Amino acid sequence: MKVILPEKNIPTRALVVEKPHGPFVLQDIILDEVRDDEVLVEIKYSGLCHTDLVVQQGRVPLGDFPAILGHEGAGVVRRLGSCLKDQSLMVGDRVLLSFSSCMNCSYCAQGLNGLCARIHKINFTGTRLKDGSNPASLSSGTGVRSKFFGQSSFSKLAVVSETSIVKCELSNEELAIMAPMGCGYLTGAGTVMRVLKPQKESALAIFGMGAVGLSALMAAKAIGVERLIAVDILDTKLSLSISLGATDTINSGKVESLGKALRELVRDGVNQIIDTTGLSFLIEDGVRALGHGGSFAIVGAPRPGETITVDPLDMLRSCKRLIGVVEGASNPVTLIPELVKLYRQGLFPIDKLSRTYSVIDLNTAVEDLKAGLVVKPILSWESV
Numbered sequence: 001m002k003v004i005l006p007e008k009n010i011p012t013r014a015l016v017v018e019k020p021h022g023p024f025v026l027q028d029i030i031l032d033e034v035r036d037d038e039v040l041v042e043i044k045y046s047g048l049c050h051t052d053l054v055v056q057q058g059r060v061p062l063g064d065f066p067a068i069l070g071h072e073g074a075g076v077v078r079r080l081g082s083c084l085k086d087q088s089l090m091v092g093d094r095v096l097l098s099f100s101s102c103m104n105c106s107y108c109a110q111g112l113n114g115l116c117a118r119i120h121k122i123n124f125t126g127t128r129l130k131d132g133s134n135p136a137s138l139s140s141g142t143g144v145r146s147k148f149f150g151q152s153s154f155s156k157l158a159v160v161s162e163t164s165i166v167k168c169e170l171s172n173e174e175l176a177i178m179a180p181m182g183c184g185y186l187t188g189a190g191t192v193m194r195v196l197k198p199q200k201e202s203a204l205a206i207f208g209m210g211a212v213g214l215s216a217l218m219a220a221k222a223i224g225v226e227r228l229i230a231v232d233i234l235d236t237k238l239s240l241s242i243s244l245g246a247t248d249t250i251n252s253g254k255v256e257s258l259g260k261a262l263r264e265l266v267r268d269g270v271n272q273i274i275d276t277t278g279l280s281f282l283i284e285d286g287v288r289a290l291g292h293g294g295s296f297a298i299v300g301a302p303r304p305g306e307t308i309t310v311d312p313l314d315m316l317r318s319c320k321r322l323i324g325v326v327e328g329a330s331n332p333v334t335l336i337p338e339l340v341k342l343y344r345q346g347l348f349p350i351d352k353l354s355r356t357y358s359v360i361d362l363n364t365a366v367e368d369l370k371a372g373l374v375v376k377p378i379l380s381w382e383s384v
C-alpha cells in the first residue's frame with residue numbers, strides 16, 4: 001500500500017490495547033506532526049517480544065491505557081523533525097528501532113545506554129518526557145500511549161524518538177529478518193559482548209533458549225567461546241541450540257538438580273551463566289554451580305514479589321558476581337551495526353529464529369510463541 005502523507009494530523013492504523021488484558025485490535029488512529037527531535041517511520045516489520053505481552057496483561061505498573069505497544073520496529077524514514085542531532089538522516093533511509101535512553105547520564109555518556117538511570121521511565125511510560133503528551137490519538141480524540149520504547153511500532157506509521165533510531169543500510173530481505181535487533185537480539189548479544197566478555201577458554205551456560213538466550217549463544221560462538229551449555233525444558237529448543245553452536249545441553253525439566261547437572265559437565269564450575277528465565281529456583285541453583293570468580297548475569301527479571309536467596313558469604317569467599325542486565329547494557333547505535341556485520345559473515349544466523357506473520361494473524365503469532373513453535377515472531381505491515 002502506498003502511504004500518502006497529509007501535512008498535519010496523519011491517519012494510520014495500529015494495534016491498540018484498550019485496557020490491561022484487552023486484546024490487540026487493529027484500528028484507525030491519528031498521529032500528530034513530528035516534533036523537532038522525532039522521526040516519522042513507516043513500519044515494515046515489528047518483532048513480537050515477551051515484554052509486549054507482559055505489558056498488555058497489565059503486569060508492568062508504569063504507563064497508561066489505551067496503548068500501542070511494539071518495540072522491535074524496522075522501517076523507512078518518511079519525515080524528519082527539524083532539530084535532529086543526526087543531520088545525515090534522510091527521508092527514505094532504512095532504520096531499525098531500539099529502546100530510548102536519556103543521553104545525559106553517566107552511563108549513556110559511556111555508551112552503556114542499557115544502564116541508563118531513566119531507562120524504565122523513558123521506555124515504559126510511553127509518552128513524551130517533556131510534557132507527558134502522546135503523539136497518537138484514537139478517532140474519538142482520546143490519547144493513546146504511543147512512545148513505548150520511543151516507538152510504539154505496532155503501527156503502520158510511528159512517531160519515533162530520535163534516540164530510538166539506528167540507521168542501517170539493509171536490503172528488503174534483511175529488514176524483514178532484523179526487526180528484533182533493537183531488543184531481543186541486542187539483549188542476548190550485548191550481555192555477552194558488552195557485559196560478560198567471556199574468554200575463549202570459558203565455560204558459559206545459558207538458561208532459557210528463547211530469542212535472548214539463542215542470541216547470547218550465537219554471539220558467544222561468534223567470539224570463539226569454546227564451551228557453551230544450553231539449558232531449557234523443550235528438547236526442540238535444545239536441538240536448535242546445538243545447530244547454532246551449543247556444545248552441551250541440559251533439559252532442566254528432566255534433571256533432579258540443574259546445579260548438579262552443570263557440575264557434572266564442568267567439575268570446577270562454569271565461569272559464566274546468563275539467565276533469561278527469571279525463575280528464582282534456577283537462578284539460585286545456577287549461582288551455586290558457578291566456579292570460583294564466576295559471573296551470573298540476570299537478564300530475565302523475576303516476577304514482582306519473587307525473591308532470590310543467595311549466600312553473600314559464599315559469594316564473597318568464591319569471588320562470584322551477580323549482575324542485573326537490561327538491554328545488554330549496550331548502545332544500540334554501535335552494537336546493532338556490529339551484529340548486522342556478524343550476520344552477513346554467517347556468524348549470527350538470526351534468520352534461523354524467526355517466522356514472519358501478517359499483522360492480521362497476530363493471534364496465531366502469539367499462540368505459536370507461547371507454545372514454543374516459533375522463537376521470534378515478526379509481524380509484517382505490508383497488507384495493512
Ligand SMILES: [Zn+2]
Pocket residue numbers: 101102103104105106107108113115116117118
Ligand atoms: Zn541515560
Ligand SMILES: [Zn+2]
Pocket residue numbers: 049050051052071183184
Ligand atoms: Zn523486548
